[in-house]
Amino acid sequence: NAGVTQTPKFQVLKTGQSMTLQCAQDMNHEYMSWYRQDPGMGLRLIHYSVGAGITDQGEVPNGYNVSRSTTEDFPLRLLSAAPSQTSVYFCASSRTGGETQYFGPGTRLLVL
Amino acid sequence: AQSVTQLGSHVSVSEGALVLLRCNYSSSVPPYLFWYVQYPNQGLQLLLKYTTGATLVKGINGFEAEFKKSETSFHLTKPSAHMSDAAEYFCAVSEASGGSYIPTFGRGTSLIVHP
Numbered sequence: 001n002a003g004v005t006q007t008p009k010f011q012v013l014k015t016g017q018s019m020t021l022q023c024a025q026d027m028n029h030e031y032m033s034w035y036r037q038d039p040g041m042g043l044r045l046i047h048y049s050v051g052a053g054i055t056d057q058g059e060v061p062n063g064y065n066v067s068r069s070t071t072e073d074f075p076l077r078l079l080s081a082a083p084s085q086t087s088v089y090f091c092a093s094s095r096t097g098g099e100t101q102y103f104g105p106g107t108r109l110l111v112l
Numbered sequence: 113a114q115s116v117t118q119l120g121s122h123v124s125v126s127e128g129a130l131v132l133l134r135c136n137y138s139s140s141v142p143p144y145l146f147w148y149v150q151y152p153n154q155g156l157q158l159l160l161k162y163t164t165g166a167t168l169v170k171g172i173n174g175f176e177a178e179f180k181k182s183e184t185s186f187h188l189t190k191p192s193a194h195m196s197d198a199a200e201y202f203c204a205v206s207e208a209s210g211g212s213y214i215p216t217f218g219r220g221t222s223l224i225v226h227p
Contacts (some may be wrong), residue, residue, distance in 0.1 A: 003194075031213075042219035042220045043217040045216075045217075047204045090156070097212055098213030106153075106154075
């Protein structure tokens with residue numbers, strides 16, 4: 001099993017550009033989520049999904065979109081990148097939100 | 113609504129000394145509690161968790177944590193620190209809300225181990 005995979009590992013964007021961060025899991029987990037990690041701020045929840053076709057906003061959703069068309073994939077879209085979105089992004093999955101979260105290796109995003 | 117407080121953004125210990133990382137939570141119902149560890153340039157991985165049953169939970173690498181309901185705490189301890197324990201540690205709580213469990217993470221504590 002590959003677990004949770006994220007692509008790309010590193011990305012540089014210019015302000016105003018859009019991009020999609022990919023996340024996939026092969027554990028048949030229903031719950032998937034996106035976090036951003038910034039120094040001193042810990043992990044902040046961006047969006048989450050409790051199953052295919054169901055998504056909801058977390059703590060910091062502005063500027064990001066998600067969709068969940070399959071159980072395996074949960075892409076995160078940046079609509080118009082801003083320097084404030086420079087961060088490390090982690091995708092996680094679990095059977096349910098109350099169980100152990102399995103994290104991907106992260107995507108480092110730099111917005112100039 | 114649930115929240116997690118980790119006391120101390122940085123904790124410094126000498127190799128061989130006791131490690132104590134503090135976590136307090138607020139929750140309106142009995143929650144599930146977790147500790148995760150993050151090594152540099154990696155994702156988080158589970159150290160240990162409490163769901164039900166015995167309140168003293170043992171995890172990987174010699175760590176353990178005790179759920180104290182009366183104190184709403186879930187502190188992480190290790191009797192003797194090793195250099196390889198240097199990492200970021202996150203406490204997380206998950207409680208039922210509207211039929212779903214949504215985890216909340218603390219801000220993390222960086223453990224520094226001196227030779």
